[in-house]
Amino acid sequence: MRWYFAIDEGGSDGDAGLHARLAVRSAALAGTLEPRLLYHGARNEFTRWMERHGVTVIDAEPPCLDAMRVAEARGAFRAHSLGHWLRLAIPLIDRDADFALYTDCDIAFLRPVDWGAIRPRVFAAAPEFAPDVWNYFNSGVMVLNLAALRSSQPAFETVLRARFAEADARTYDDQVALNQAFRGHWDRLDPGLNAKPYWPHDPRAGVLHFHGPKLGGIEAIADRHWNWSDPTSRAIGALCDAHVPRYVAWLTDLGERMQMVDIGLALRLHRVAGRLAAYQRTNAPRTHDLTFMRAHLFAD
DSSP states (O other): OEEEEEEETGGGSHHHHHHHHHHHHHGGGSSSOEEEEEEESOOOHHHHHHHHTTOEEEEOOOTTHHHHHHHHHTTSOOOSOHHHHGGGGHHHHOOSOSEEEEEOSSEEEOSOOOGGGOOOSSEEEEESSSTTOOSSEEEEEEEEEHHHHHHHHHHHHHHHHHHHTSSOOTTOOHHHHHHHHTTTSOEEOOGGGSBOTTSOOOTTOSEEEOOSSOHHHHHHHHTTOOOTTSHHHHHHHHHHHTTHHHHHHHHHHHHHHHTTTOHHHHHHHHHHHHHHHTOOOSSOOOOOOOGGGGSGGGOO
């Protein structure tokens, strides 16, 4: 199965780049995957590392990039990560495969999965925050029906351009676009193939998605360096703060699996788990309000 992930030059540094490397190294645990990186920007040491580790690096740009730039110039839109938008180009780039796997960079493969047995009508995805709430999917792990997506691309791009032309598209992102455009037309993916570290630990899960704070952020929380005064950081960090034992269990499990693949990454994961296990709060756990996921906006 062809496995696509995507990043832009700005995202190749820091936590995003670290997680992309972890994803590539963990792919050895996943069975047969053909890693392909969609990349936007100037080639650098990050892309050279990817090529040294068997990744095909493909220069790409998101669909409707011109409309994004116009919207940005007038202050109506801000692309927090062009790398995320690159996933929308996969059906246009890959024209000789029937199905493909896409993941965000901040995932780790945990065990072999028969991805070829998953054959969605358009694509398959798992829930966003809670494993039993199916009214809104997380696009961090998707199995793509490339022909079906390619046939819908012109209509989808018309929707994208209309949205970018609106007076305020600042809250618009690729996941929102996919959920809105394909509502009722996507298939369910086993939640264990997009497991979150704030969910109860499941040793049978196939993919762990660091949805929330990344490794550097988890370290900062454990070391009490996290910026709890910033509203966005507070909301992200609360996912870990409210579920510390679950994070410790997932990190420990991943560290053990990675020992035969990359001892350096394995040791880092174990160190993070140990520091987090010793994390002592001085106040009640911060919680992330997820009630909005059951609101009328996303009602079935």
